[in-house]
Amino acid sequence: MTFESDAPARRAYSYLGPAGTFTEAALAQVPEARGHEWRPVHNVAEALADVVEGRSHAAMIAIENSVDGGVSTAQDALATMPGLRIVGEYLVPVRFVLVGKPGTRLEDVSLIAAHPVAYAQCLQWLSEHLPAHAHIPAASNVASAVGLTDGTSDADAAIAPPGILEHHDVELLADGIGDNPNAVTRFVLVSRTVAPPSPTGADKTSIIAELPDDHPGALLEMLEQFATRGINLSLLASRPIGDELGRYRFVIDADGHVLDERMADALLGLRRFSPKVVFLGSYPxxxxxxxxxxxxxSDDVFVEARDWLRGLISGEPEE
Structure with missing residues (x-):
């Protein structure tokens, strides 16, 4: 006699690797990803291609940083790769540590490996504590530390995420070296196109829209689709479309859910106005x-207005 297993099928989740990155820390916040395969990849496009081509159930990607703004590579990929849907968002505090080979002392450090973005976010601390240091650019936050352990870097120390200490044999020289203690990176979990989850009352809707043409007030007309329906925008970023100068698409995060009457009405207005609208998802x-x-x-106001209009069209007597 044979028995079928009740265990859920094993799924894969792609993330920007290797182990120890901020993206891995974001994926660790996803309960349904625990116990499944985590696929480290080299870039956002590879992570999303894994989803589109079925190698992964979902991908975790960085979409926005509180210090540097939107992540352009992620925004452009979501705008141009069809069949994707954001199903969740996660926040990861941006903390950096300074690490070296075992036995290294802080006073011995003169050459530091770091990704340029991480280096810029730690420059104030470095100037105060290691004013005579020099900088070697690294390909990623994790690669800066890996170069110390595998001998490919001449640096004495590296700037890296705290997670590096769990995966590599390095010495912690200093913790919390970032200049902005409130820095946060926003990540989104992206799957293939699925129906949005039910509204929770604490939701966000992400879309990308293009202007119909370049004329005075065009951007205002687009924004009015939301303003006249009481919808707040938490993100508005422009990205060049790339076909000619002066043509932009807009990445928009709007407070609310597509199943809210006001949001649905706004998206209908936006669809009539814009030649291209990409719905990225509604999620908590x-x-x-x-x-x-x-x-x-409120929803009741929109429903009542539609009922009123139907009554006018059908010839019902007005009360």
Whole structure:
């Protein structure tokens, strides 16, 4: 006699590797990913291609940083790769550590390997504690430390995420060396196109839209689709479309869910206005903050207005 296993099928999740990155820390926040395969990849395009081509169930990618703004490679990939949907967002505090080979002392450090973005976010601390240091650019935050252990780097120390200490034999020389203690990176979990989850009251909707043409007030007309329905925008970023100068697409995060009447009405207006709208998804906010809006934009108001219009068209007597 044979028995079928009740265990769920093993899934794969792609993330920007190797182990120890901030992206891995974001993936660790996803309960349904625990116990499944985590696939380290080299870049955002590879992570999303894994999803589109079926190698992974979902991919975790960085989409926005509180210090540096939107991650352009992720935004451009989501705008141009069809069949993707954001199903969740996760926040990871951006902390950096300074590490060296075992036995290294802070006073021995003169040459530091670091990714240029990480280096820029730690420059104030470095100038105060290691004013005579020199910098070697590294390909990634993890690669800066790996170069110390595998002998491919001439650096005395490296700037890396705290997770590096769990995966590599390095010495912690200093903790919390970032200049902005409030720095946060926002990550999104991306799957193949699926129906959005039910509204929670603390949701966000992400879209990418293009302007129909370049004329005075075009951007204002697009933004009015949201403003006239009481929808707050938490992100508005422009990215060049790439076919000619002066042509841009806009990455938008709007407070609310596509199943909210006000959001659905706004998206209908946007679709009539824009030649291309990419719906990236409606999903729970990472901070779980309830979205507040004026009562005149409640679902009941939109439903009543539609019922009123149907009555006019059908010839029902007005009360």
């Amino acid at each position: 906010r990472a901070d779980r903050a309830i979205v507040h809006y004026p009562e005149r934009y």
